[in-house]
Amino acid sequence: MQAITQLSRTTFVGSISRTRLFTTLSPIYAVASGKKGIAQSAKASASAKKTKQTKEKPLSxxxxxxxxxxxxxxxxxxxxxxxxxxxxxxxxxxxxxxxxxxxxxxxxxxxxxxxxxxxxxxxxxxxxxxxxxxxxxxxxxYPKRPASKYAQFVKEGFEDAYLQTGSATDAIKELARRWKNSR
Incomplete structure (x- = not known):
């Protein structure tokens, strides 16, 4: 079992200093406090955590x-x-x-x-x-998925709309307007 190291930290707020006690298992503070056993055991547990294997997620x-x-x-x-x-x-x-x-x-x-x-x-x-x-x-x-209803609508009506408007951009706009009005 690891021993808990109790340290104090002094903070300065304005001109007032406050001292707080806190506990830690951190090997850094353990070495600072002079307790070597805690630092070594914390390093050992950290290396044991690193070797833990992660589960592989299946690919989407x-x-x-x-x-x-x-x-x-x-x-x-x-x-x-x-x-x-x-x-x-x-x-x-x-x-x-x-x-x-x-x-x-x-x-x-x-x-x-x-x-x-x-x-x-x-x-x-x-x-x-x-x-x-x-x-x-x-x-x-992996076959291609079927075209959407809107894509089928545009494919069927594009030639007529293009002949009426004379421009591909205007033909698509006209088909979009027809699609919205039919809904």
């Missing part, structure tokens, strides 16, 4: 969708840059000048032959096919 549907949504594939130029930067990094032991290297690699990309570019283009096309299949699987698992 939106968070889950964000994690599972497939990312667009890297372009052929980006694949080229990735290879060149990796080669430059492995060949150089000193700090690299990224701006200078980027300029150099962009000029190199413009001047290389189509055969070399086609290698990166083929790699991009393969990644794009993987992305398309992953995207289809994603939208089968």
């Amino acid at each position: 549907l939106l968070q889950q969708k964000r994690l599972e949504k497939p990312k667009l594939p890297v372009t052929s130029y980006a694949l080229f840059l990735k290879d060149r930067f990796a080669a430059a990094k492995s060949n150089s032991s000193e700090k690299l000048d990224l701006v200078g290297l980027s300029k150099k690699f962009s000029e190199e990309w413009r001047s290389i032959d189509d055969a070399t570019k086609s290698k990166y283009k083929a790699q991009y096309d393969a990644n794009l096919k993987e992305y398309e299949t992953a995207k289809e699987a994603f939208y089968k698992k």
